Amino acid sequence: MSGDWGIRCEGLGRRFGAAEALRRVDLGVRRGSLVALVGSNGAGKTTLMKILATLLLPSEGRAEILGLDVASASMACRRAIGYAPAEERSFHGRLTVAQNLAFFADLRGVDPAVQRRRAPALLEAMGLDPAGRARFSDLSSGMKQSLSLVRALLHEPPVLLLDEPTRSLSPDLARRVGDLLRHEARSRGRTILLATHNLGEADAVADEVAVLHRGVLRVQGEPRALCAELGLPGASGAEAVFMHATGEAPVAEAP
Numbered sequence: 001m002s003g004d005w006g007i008r009c010e011g012l013g014r015r016f017g018a019a020e021a022l023r024r025v026d027l028g029v030r031r032g033s034l035v036a037l038v039g040s041n042g043a044g045k046t047t048l049m050k051i052l053a054t055l056l057l058p059s060e061g062r063a064e065i066l067g068l069d070v071a072s073a074s075m076a077c078r079r080a081i082g083y084a085p086a087e088e089r090s091f092h093g094r095l096t097v098a099q100n101l102a103f104f105a106d107l108r109g110v111d112p113a114v115q116r117r118r119a120p121a122l123l124e125a126m127g128l129d130p131a132g133r134a135r136f137s138d139l140s141s142g143m144k145q146s147l148s149l150v151r152a153l154l155h156e157p158p159v160l161l162l163d164e165p166t167r168s169l170s171p172d173l174a175r176r177v178g179d180l181l182r183h184e185a186r187s188r189g190r191t192i193l194l195a196t197h198n199l200g201e202a203d204a205v206a207d208e209v210a211v212l213h214r215g216v217l218r219v220q221g222e223p224r225a226l227c228a229e230l231g232l233p234g235a236s237g238a239e240a241v242f243m244h245a246t247g248e249a250p251v252a253e254a255p
């Protein structure tokens, strides 16, 4: 099932005891494209991201990164991904931003010369001090989220899994991050799955939107085409697709 897919799930399911967090999810992200994964609280976005990041095993079905099975080829999958989790717990509070990045880049085997070249530019693009002098524990929650994105991008992975990466960012920085992610997909060929509650962001940055509702992938496609297909008169965006697919009004978000 590999082919053109950067990310692919087939019949993917995940149970926590009696609760089904994901049910028979079929999802595909073509290489070099950006798909926005949207869904209400508890829809299963983080569970899906964690399975793709090899942090959780599926209960059923399979998931692949660049054609590699996440369960049986987890180490190879890990090398191929950059993951920014929804909740960041792995940075070291007493180390500086630069020391934290060097720690993770060393673990990834990134050449120190490449680290020195890429880190300041990425830090600056994410609105952080390019020299990374601040201690991690002194950063605001938005800054921590920005740093998580820098770490996900630093080793130039072909696949990015980003779990609500702009949630705590200012609208201006969130827009800049969106522009950067579009560039990473369009010009640099990265495959990106971006979980977001912000449907405006999904319209602005994504090639396709995938709507997850109570563990079920209700619909995936290009919003304008989906609106036409679903017969939604006068509608063209992710919000109309979301409302049609879930029967819910979206949570209001900053633009």
Ligand SMILES: Nc1ncnc2c1ncn2[C@@H]1O[C@H](COP(=O)(O)OP(=O)(O)OP(=O)(O)O)[C@@H](O)[C@H]1O
Binding pocket: 016, 019, 020, 021, 039, 040, 041, 042, 043, 044, 045, 046, 047, 048, 086
């Ligand atoms: N470790 C766990 N143990 C038990 N239930 C879990 C666990 N992780 C997730 N769940 C349940 O699985 C469902 C999906 O949760 P998940 O965190 O994947 O949703 P989400 O779409 O990321 O939500 P949010 O937007 O609120 O972050 C929820 O009902 C949640 O309670």
